[in-house]
Structure formats: C-alpha cells, structure tokens
Amino acid sequence: xSGAVTAHDDHHDHGPPKGWQRWLYSTNHKDIGTMYLFFSLxxxxxxGAMAMYIRAELFMPGVQLASPNFxxxxxxxxxxxxxxxxxxxxxxxxxxxxxxxxxGAPDMxxxxxxxxxxxxxxxxxxxxxxxxxxxxxxxxxxxPVNTGWTLLPPLSKQVGIxxxxxxxxxxxxxxxxxxxxxxxVTTILNMRAPGMTLMKMPLFVWSWFFTGLLLIAVxxxxxxxxxxxLFDRHFGTSxxxxxGGGDPILFQHLFWFFGxxxxxxxxxxxxxVLGLVIPTFSRKPLFGYKSLVWGMAFxxxxxxxxxxxxxxxxxxxxxATNYFMIGTILISIPVGLMLLNFIFTMWRGSMTFETxxxxxxxxxxxxxxxxxxxxxxxxxxxxxxxxxxxxxxxxFHYALIPGAVFGLYAGVFYWLPKWTGHMYDExxxxxxxxxxxxxxxxxxxxQHFLGLxxxxxxxxxxxxxxxxxxxxxxIGGFLFGLSxxxxxxxxxxxxxxxxxxxxxxWEGAQIGTAGLEWTLPSPPPFHSFTEAPVVR
Amino acid sequence: xxxxxxxxxxxxxxxxxxxxxxxxxxxxxxxxxTPPASTITQEIFDLHMLTTTIATIIMxxxxxxxxxxxxxxxxxxxxxxxxxxxNNWFGRWAWVLVPVIVLGIDLSIxxxxxxxxxxxxxxxxxxxTVKVTGSQWKWTYEYLDDxxxxxxxxxxxxxxxxxxxxxxxxxxxLPTGKRVRFLLTxxxxxxxxxxxxxxPKKISIPGYINETWTNITKEGVxxxxxxxNCGAGHAFMPAVISAVSPDKFEQxxxxxxxxxxxxxxxxxxxxxxxxDELVAKGQEVYTKNCMACHQxxxxxxxxxxxxxxGSKIADGPVAGHLERVIHGKPGTAMAAWGxxxxxxxxxxxxxxxxxxxxxHTGDAVQPKDVKAAR
Numbered sequence: 050x051s052g053a054v055t056a057h058d059d060h061h062d063h064g065p066p067k068g069w070q071r072w073l074y075s076t077n078h079k080d081i082g083t084m085y086l087f088f089s090l091x092x093x094x095x096x097g098a099m100a101m102y103i104r105a106e107l108f109m110p111g112v113q114l115a116s117p118n119f120x121x122x123x124x125x126x127x128x129x130x131x132x133x134x135x136x137x138x139x140x141x142x143x144x145x146x147x148x149x150x151x152x153g154a155p156d157m158x159x160x161x162x163x164x165x166x167x168x169x170x171x172x173x174x175x176x177x178x179x180x181x182x183x184x185x186x187x188x189x190x191x192x193p194v195n196t197g198w199t200l201l202p203p204l205s206k207q208v209g210i211x212x213x214x215x216x217x218x219x220x221x222x223x224x225x226x227x228x229x230x231x232x233x234v235t236t237i238l239n240m241r242a243p244g245m246t247l248m249k250m251p252l253f254v255w256s257w258f259f260t261g262l263l264l265i266a267v268x269x270x271x272x273x274x275x276x277x278x279l280f281d282r283h284f285g286t287s288x289x290x291x292x293g294g295g296d297p298i299l300f301q302h303l304f305w306f307f308g309x310x311x312x313x314x315x316x317x318x319x320x321x322v323l324g325l326v327i328p329t330f331s332r333k334p335l336f337g338y339k340s341l342v343w344g345m346a347f348x349x350x351x352x353x354x355x356x357x358x359x360x361x362x363x364x365x366x367x368x369a370t371n372y373f374m375i376g377t378i379l380i381s382i383p384v385g386l387m388l389l390n391f392i393f394t395m396w397r398g399s400m401t402f403e404t405x406x407x408x409x410x411x412x413x414x415x416x417x418x419x420x421x422x423x424x425x426x427x428x429x430x431x432x433x434x435x436x437x438x439x440x441x442x443x444x445f446h447y448a449l450i451p452g453a454v455f456g457l458y459a460g461v462f463y464w465l466p467k468w469t470g471h472m473y474d475e476x477x478x479x480x481x482x483x484x485x486x487x488x489x490x491x492x493x494x495x496q497h498f499l500g501l502x503x504x505x506x507x508x509x510x511x512x513x514x515x516x517x518x519x520x521x522x523x524i525g526g527f528l529f530g531l532s533x534x535x536x537x538x539x540x541x542x543x544x545x546x547x548x549x550x551x552x553x554x555w556e557g558a559q560i561g562t563a564g565l566e567w568t569l570p571s572p573p574p575f576h577s578f579t580e581a582p583v584v585r
Numbered sequence: 586x587x588x589x590x591x592x593x594x595x596x597x598x599x600x601x602x603x604x605x606x607x608x609x610x611x612x613x614x615x616x617x618x619t620p621p622a623s624t625i626t627q628e629i630f631d632l633h634m635l636t637t638t639i640a641t642i643i644m645x646x647x648x649x650x651x652x653x654x655x656x657x658x659x660x661x662x663x664x665x666x667x668x669x670x671x672n673n674w675f676g677r678w679a680w681v682l683v684p685v686i687v688l689g690i691d692l693s694i695x696x697x698x699x700x701x702x703x704x705x706x707x708x709x710x711x712x713x714t715v716k717v718t719g720s721q722w723k724w725t726y727e728y729l730d731d732x733x734x735x736x737x738x739x740x741x742x743x744x745x746x747x748x749x750x751x752x753x754x755x756x757x758x759l760p761t762g763k764r765v766r767f768l769l770t771x772x773x774x775x776x777x778x779x780x781x782x783x784x785p786k787k788i789s790i791p792g793y794i795n796e797t798w799t800n801i802t803k804e805g806v807x808x809x810x811x812x813x814n815c816g817a818g819h820a821f822m823p824a825v826i827s828a829v830s831p832d833k834f835e836q837x838x839x840x841x842x843x844x845x846x847x848x849x850x851x852x853x854x855x856x857x858x859x860x861d862e863l864v865a866k867g868q869e870v871y872t873k874n875c876m877a878c879h880q881x882x883x884x885x886x887x888x889x890x891x892x893x894x895g896s897k898i899a900d901g902p903v904a905g906h907l908e909r910v911i912h913g914k915p916g917t918a919m920a921a922w923g924x925x926x927x928x929x930x931x932x933x934x935x936x937x938x939x940x941x942x943x944x945h946t947g948d949a950v951q952p953k954d955v956k957a958a959r
Contacts, residue, residue, distance in 0.1 A: 109744075110744040110745075110749060110750075111744040116817070116886065116889070117817040117818070117819070117820065118816070118817045118889055121814065121816075121817075121819070192816075192817075192889055195814075195816055195817065196814060197814050201775060201813075201814075203773065203774045203775070203791060204774040204775065204814065204815060204816055207774065207816065207917055207918055290792075291790070291791055291792020291793060292791075292792060296792075296793070297775060297790055297791065297792075297793075298790060298793075331658070331666065332660070332666040333666040333667060333668055333670060333671075334668065334671055335671070336670065336671045336676060336679070337671065337676070337679055337680055338671075339680070340679070340680035343680075360788075362777060362786050362787050362788045362812075363788050363790070363795075364787060364788065364790075364793075364795040364796070367702065367703065367706045370702060370706070371699055371702065374695065374698060374699070374702070375691075375695050375699075378691045378694060378695050379688075379691060381687055381690075381691055382684045382687045382688060382691070385683060385684075385687040386680065386683045386684055386687070388647070389679070389683050390679070392647070392650050392651060392654065393670070393671075393675075393676075393679065394671075395651075395654045395655075395658060396654055396658065396670065397658060397664075397666065397667035397670050398654075398658050398664070398666045398667070398670075399658060399659070399660040399664040399665060399666040400654075400655070400658050400659055400660055400664070401659075401660045401661070410651065410655070413647075413651060414647065414648060414651060417643070417644065417647045418644060421639075421640035421643050421644055422640065424636060424639075424640065424691075424694065425633070425636045425637065425640055428632060428636055428694060428695075428698040429698060429702050429705075430628070430629045430632055430698060430701040430702050430705050430785065431629055431632050431633045431636060431698070433629070433705065433779070433785035433786050433787075434618060434626075434629060434633065434781050434785055434786070436777070436786050436812060437777060437786070437812040437813060437814075438812070498615065498616050501615065501616070501617055501618045501619070502615040502619060503619055503781050503808075503809065503810075505810055505811070505812050505819075505820075506814075507814040507819060508810075508819055508820035509819075509820050510744075510750060510820045510821070511750065511820065512747075512748070512749045512750040512751045513744070513745065513746070513747055513749055514615075514747070560668075
C-alpha cells in the first residue's frame, strides 16, 4: 500500500512517519485520502458480495439459500454499505487527495478533524457487521434487520438488537460525513492559492462544495430520525406509533428529507469528475462552466424540497402531491443542462477514448436514461403503478451506478497516474470498461420489464412469470460482480509498477479549469505546496 | 484501435439482441405495463404511454447526438478542437435555451399528469365500499355496507405452478361497472395494496385510513401483491381481485351474508362443544391465520417465530394462552386476534393448539371462556 504514496521528498521538510503510526496518526490529506479509497474498495467487495447473494437467491422461484429475513437483511445492508461505506468514502477520498492540490492548498484546513472523520468509518463498519451477526450471537437477538435501508417503523420496531447496532452505525457514519464536509467546505473557502478565485475552481471542487453543504444540512435530520426511532424502541415514546398519538409516516418524511438530497450527495462528486474528464479527452474547455456551477447549486437547492416523491402512495393532500410532482419534474432542468453541457463539450472537440473518457461517455448515455425513467416515476398517477416494483430498483441502479459509481471509476483511472506515479494498463482498463458496462446493462435493463409486469422489490421469492428476466439479470449480475476482480487487479498492478507517469499524462490534454494538481510531479511530494502557487 | 472498438460495439449489440431474442421466444412476455381493466387504470396507462413516448424520443435524440459526436470529432480522424466553441452565441445562450426547452417538455407532462391525478384523488359517491386491512401476512376485506368479511390467505402451491405466489384462498369479489371505494388500513406494520390492472397502489398504515377507488370495466381475475416491505412474509401475501357481473356479485353477496349470519349464530349459541369438534374447527382457523408464522408442525422458525409445540404458553394455564391470543404481544409480529376472530374461533384454535404436536393438555376451551377472558 505504501508504494502508492511513497514520498518523493524533494523538499527539506520531514517525510511521513514510519509504520502504523503514519496511518493511525495521519494528518496528511494524501494519506487520509488513500485510506478512504482503500476502505471504500474493501466495502465495494463487502457490499458486492451481498448483491451476489441477492442475485443468486433471485435466480429462480423458490427460497433456496437462506430465510426471507436474512434476504431482507442483505437487501438492507447492501444499500447501507454501498451508500455510506463505498460511494461516500470513495468520493471523500478523492476530495481529500485532489481538492487541496487542485486549489493550491498545503493540506486540508482541519487536518486532525480529517483524521477523526476517517477513523470513525471503520468503527461504523464494525457496527454494521455486528448488526448482521447480532441476531445469531446474542441470546434473544430477535429478528435480523429486515426493513430495507429506509428502516421504516413499525416494522423496524419488530426487529431485534440488530436494529440498535444499525442505528449507532448510522450515527457514526453521520458524524464522520458531517465532519468531513465541514473540513472540505472550509478548505475550499479558506485555503485557495492567491488568484484561485471561486469561478476558476475545477468543477470537481465546486461539486464537493455543494455536496458538503448538502451533507451538513441533511445528515443531522437522519440522525434525529433514527434517534427518535431508538427512543420509540426502548424508552416508550411514540413518535411513530399511532396508538400513542404519533405517525409512522413522519419517519418517512424525515428519512426522505435526508434521503433525497443524499442521492445528490452521491451524484455530484461524479458530475464533478465528468467536468474534468470530458474536456480533457475532448481537448477543449468545458462548455458552460458557469451554468454547470449554477446548475449544481439549483440542483442541490431543489433536491432539498422534493423529498416526498419517494412516498407518493402515502395519501397526501392533492395540493401537496401536485407540488412534489411538479418540483420533481423540474429537476430535469439542471440535470438536462449538465448532460447537454457535457455533450456540447465533446462537440467540435478532438476526442480520444482512454478508459476515463469511455466511462464518461457511457455515463452521459446511461444517466440520461435514468433521468427519463426518473421523470416517468415523478408523475404521480403513473408512480402509483411503478411504486415499490423492480422498475424503481432498475431506475435507481441506473442513476447510482453510472451516475455515481462509474463516475468514481472514471476518477480512479483519471487520477491513478497522479496518485501512484504509474500509468495504468490501458488495455486492461478498456476491457474492464466494456465488461462492466455490458454486464451492468444485462443486469439492470430487464428489471424495468419485471417492474412494469408488477414484480415488487424486496421480495425473496417470486412467481413463475418473472423467472426468465430474473435469470438474465442474475447472470448479468454475476458477470458484473466478477468484473471487479479485474478492477482490483488493475489497481494493484498500477500501484506496484508500470510505465512512469509524467506530471501531465495524455500529452498534456488537461485544458481550461483543470486545477493545479497537474503542475505537481506524479506522484506528488508528501507535502504538495510548501509555497503557495500563484494563479494568473 | 478503431477495429477493436467496432468489435466491442458489435459485442454489445449481440448481447442486447441476445437478451431480447431470449425474451421474445416466450409468448406470454410482458415488456409494458400490465394492460388496464378499469376506468382509472386506463387513464393512468395513457399517461404512462405519453411519458414513455417522450422518454424514448429524448433518448433517441441524446443517443444520436453522442453517436454523431463520436463519429465526427475524433482525434484519430484528425479533428481539430474548436477552442472557442463555448464562447460563440450558442455557448453564451445555451444556459437559457436548454432550460426553456426542458421546461416546455416538463410542463406538458405535468399538466397532463395533474388532471389524471385529480381523477385518482376524486372522492365521488361509491356504490360499494370495501375496507382493506393488511396484516402480517394476509389481507382482510370488509364490505362495510353488508357486514361481510373475507380473509384472504396465500394458497400454497409448488414453485412450478403458474399461479405460485399469485393465488389466494378467498379473493376479493367486486362487481364490474360500479364505482368501488377502498379504505385502506393495517393492523401491524405498513403494507401497500393494489393490482396494476384495476387499482393503483395506496399504502396501508396502522392507525390511519387511506382511500382509493376503481371502476372495473372487464370481468376477470386480477392479481397484485403487497408492495411495501412488511417483514418475513412480504413475498407471500398476494392481493387477488375477482371482478364479476353485477348480477353474480349480488348472488355472491346474498350467499356471504347468510353464511356470516349462520356463523355468528353458531358462535353465540350456548352449546357446549366437544374437544374433537373444537380441534377440527381449530385446525381450520390455525391453517388460515397462524400457520404462516408458527408453521404446520407448530415449531415456528427458531429465533424469529416462537414454537407453540411444547411452549410455556400453549402448554401452561388456559388463561395465559387466551390472553396472548386475544391481546397479542405488542412490538412483535404476534397480532391481537380478539377483534379479528369470534369467540368460537378463538376457543377452537386454542383448543387445537393445546392438543396438537407435543401438547397434550386435554383441555376443551369453550366460547363462553373466551367471552369471559376478553
């Protein structure tokens, strides 16, 4: 691992401490970024293994592998691990690595806080693992956490001790991401090099600025909601119990007030990566930089006031439903603007198709597709037919895998040369791209048909008519899972060696608002800038 | 380089065609939303087709733009990047043009959706009102005007049966051509009831009442399931609606009423029941209401649902057993059966449980004991 960040210490100052102290006590943004990235890589395989189990169980009708409760436990933790354990830490890792270098800062604004926000994550992961095993290792452990990641009461009140571990895991994850967000926003506002004005910042920095603000705004709401749930479970309150004057739907409002902006928390950093990758490999400046920045601001603001589109069937008033419907449909404006800006960036450019660019192009196509199914879902009466079917599952996997995960893969391939000092194997990278993209589509495209035919989500067993599409989806799923072993191999191979990367790989194609990271050697020194660079 | 890309594209196309081919081979395949069979789902279906068409057109345009860009602006073909493209008139005004076009599309969808929404949420006078109660894991339908109650449980079938997980013992019977109002509620956790062909979904919430409606146009059997995760049995609670002509519905209604009256008379009579009679009756009640959790062998599911066979309650004093069955165990999946079953049914099922599997108490619990324990 240390090969990834071995200091090329051309400066007079001290290098990193040796051994475990370097990592446990680290206040260096690059080392912490590396830890975030490895943590999320580990969680990718952890959450991926759960997905493999889910697809294996759904391969054919009948309950073959484990009990319905275990199945729904895996559905719950697959989501929690992928959202909180994989995508968010990976995006935070990239923010840690890249933002200080992009804006010409010596390090993050709050290095010790940075250390804390990372080291809360392994503790939270341990809590999540405990929530899975608790029902089996504790006497009277009760039912596994079978609620789905939304943890909706009253079902979550029937769950055993595993739910309490889940609640505490969410508390720790929440604290971790609030601290990380405070740190990143502070860094962006205060640590820019002279001349690096806000409107000169790379799009990735802007995307994390809005992501950070969103997290600071909505994470406390989730923490409050799960704390109320904890009180309902153990201390006799009845926030969510009609028998005591409460309302189970209140939890849904609180959860989705967090949950919908959370979607943009996952998406925005990847939009930021696209804003760097597409211009680089089109060899011309980003089209509509300002409108992208304002588009992200609009998206973040609008994203905070449309949460109830996740709960159209709860029976809201006609006026409220109309409001949430129209607000949700309007989200297509900033998203459409962003995607078209990326297409116009490619327009009249001079494109080459390295792995990050391949991912970039695939994201534009597949995320547009998620966008149009999103508009279909936003239409309330139609949603009353799609609600809680596999159509929704297909929609949000199209949004989150291309929109967030592939964006992160694009970022990994884009910055691997900078991080490690070695070029990745382009041939393997391309094989990985085609393999994941094709198998992803085989996995999730048929799920649209399943949903339209009425197959509910979160079911362990289904009727015969859904068999064939589920088989296709499972085969695609196994191929998709397998492709990630190649991903791991490419990363290890690049860390261990390979063609030396220049400071500006790809013949210096980085144009426009590409950031100061390309002025540093690959890999950059342990302390990036000892003197503040000046941006003209 | 170019050849490799072409090969990859060909592989993608092959994979997609392969998927579709495998699918088309099956005659009864559905790619679209299930065909509607009621006034309201017809309206929704038309809306769905509108948004699907718009979505398809947008995807075709976006794909065409990307494919053209990939074809025309390649470095390998000597394309020269236009470094000023973002500064021409289009670059300066795209931020207005694009949102205006998208807004136009949005508003045309929203106005059409809004009028359909008003019909879905209308509360006109209904000819039949049915209260739908979701519980772990079955549906109970009550015809509020007639005092008829139908409990609808999963019919156990083999996984190879075409109706596996889609059929119930007693479907909800509804007349065609009449406006039917549904009042949805739940006895334990959230459930969600609906059947795409005839009635859009609404959530059922314990302690609250939700409303939806339909007017079925075609006779037939329509199938949905529970659409809100409700725990271990979520996959196993289908919602089946049997739509019949108004005449047949009247017949069915008269028959149900007389059966209900008969059962009520039987339950409130002073007859002292024999143990064997009660056990036989109790087995029916058990199969319908208790078996989903406690299993046919009375052993439950370890760690999830407690065993009744040899349990402290089912083998202990009668009073404790009655108390648990009538009032349930709050905070668990064990429901309070008092409001759901009559005295005779509770007496029978308790007797059955106390004299089955490893339980040999020999008790014969009478309906009057249940009445006293309520």
